[in-house]
Amino acid sequence: MKCVSCATAAAVATLYLTANALAQSNPAYPVKAVRIVVPVAPGGGTDPQTRRLGRKFQESMGQVFVIENRTGAASMISTEIASAIKFPDVREFMAREGAEPVGSTPQEFAMFFKGEVERYAKVIQAANIRVE
Secondary structure (H helix, E strand, C coil): CHHHHHHHHHHHHHHHHHHHHHHHHCCCCCCCCEEEEECCCCCCCCHHHHHHHHHHHHHHHCCCEEEEECCCCHHHHHHHHHHHCCCHHHHHHHHHCCCCCCCCCHHHHHHHHHHHHHHHHHHHHHCCCCCC
């Protein structure tokens, strides 16, 4: 549950930063409803908080924010975040705000994780560390 909460919080924060960056570069943004995908069932987990944030975004930006619940959507959200932060203006805005825009697809993350496991397995073996 904690990972889903972190993923949702990261997705919402990225959405807000992306929306603000695009709004600065294009005053008419967003020109249509903005969709926020929550990877939990309606009413569960972080859904209530995301709905409150959606209302705040709507008030501050004057545009409709639609909350869409999709159980198991965490990898889809990760993929969408990774594609959103590839835009130079989004990366620039995030850097100005003190965030380091880093994103990956589920496949890239799996490769990174596999590499880390292999790297630390060698360290553990070289140090003769044993699990008790």
